[in-house]
Amino acid sequence: MASLSTAKRLVAKIGSALLVDRATGALRRDWLASLAEDVAWLKGQGTEVVLVSSGSIALGRGVLGLPATELALEQSQAAAAVGQIRLARAYEEMLAPHDITTAQVLVTLEDSTDRRRYLNSRATLEQLLSMRVVPIVNENDTVATDEIRFGDNDRLAAQIAVTVGADQLILLSDVDGFYTANPALDRDATRYDVIERITADIEKMAGDAGSGLSKGGMKTKLIAARTATAAGCAMAITEGSVLNPLRALENGANATWFTAQTDPQAARKRWIAAMKPRGTVTLDAGAVDALHAGKSLLAAGITGVAGRFQRGDAVAIADAGGHILGHGLTRYTADEARAIRGRKSHEIEAVLGYPARAALIHRDDMAL
């Protein structure tokens, strides 16, 4: 199926059961070292990599001597706090010999539902990737309460894949794909190589998690597949417990691939076009031409600013005659936009009193 080394951006999700030995509660260091080799290989091919890793609760549980049974919310949060620091350190240790810098990124559901927080986390991830860093993402279990938890990292991984505009999302699991029924319970179940569309029949085949350490099962993996593929990201479920699991997938290991339903850029444009604009910016004729030529909107080409908006809000883009050309996400507040309109890029810092970006709306943040 799809080749991993052709991906521009790849998100891999690592389940707790892969990282943590169920019997001893210890980290599977050899396995993690082999995953680090895979990440180094992908980066060597020019693929940017984000890892979404579970395992904080499973690791912390062992350290704190908590039982293997269901934990109270406070207990899992304490276990996550103890386990997360070890988890992050383990990734750092394993990737450093490959000259790869890691970053710990802890997010909550609100970071994807609140637009400003979403845009901020996107900007941070973008910055890290541009600096060749591998972000290691997990849910911030210590602050996430029941209502705001993703609770399983399948959906979190899909959300991160959408946030960074990844073209592939790989769920490393304890099963080598999506079956017609839970293969742990049904010996006649057969695996799909490819699922082009997630139908109601497919949904009926998805069961819950099999192991005590895991949370999601196939139900959350299907939700993840819906989110990812709708945003133009192909998704695979494959067996992760083997050494070098990403390399194995590249070399033809069993997997189920969910086909991307669009391309990431088109999905993003639709998302922006559907947002309610909080204001309007009016352009001179030169700026209109620049936008139609695929350029970003610079302050120099803005003649008017109407409405009240914050950074990250959607604004309408109008020509001198008031005709709406499209929508975009602004990088400045309405007050800042008024202050810098008509200004050349090199004047902006002096007007605002702090370093700033010249483009009011970046071309990737625009739907015309």
Ligand SMILES: Nc1ncnc2c1ncn2[C@@H]1O[C@H](COP(=O)(O)OP(=O)(O)O)[C@@H](O)[C@H]1O
């Ligand atoms: N239709 C299905 N196909 C494959 N596995 C299924 C299916 N329905 C339920 N499962 C269960 O989902 C498990 C994988 O999910 P999960 O235990 O959450 O692992 P992970 O740690 O990878 O998130 C499988 O081991 C299997 O027991």
Ligand SMILES: N[C@@H](CCC(=O)OP(=O)(O)O)C(=O)O
């Ligand atoms: N944030 C939790 C993730 C729990 C979770 O999703 O587990 P899994 O089903 O193994 O991916 C942790 O790190 O323990």
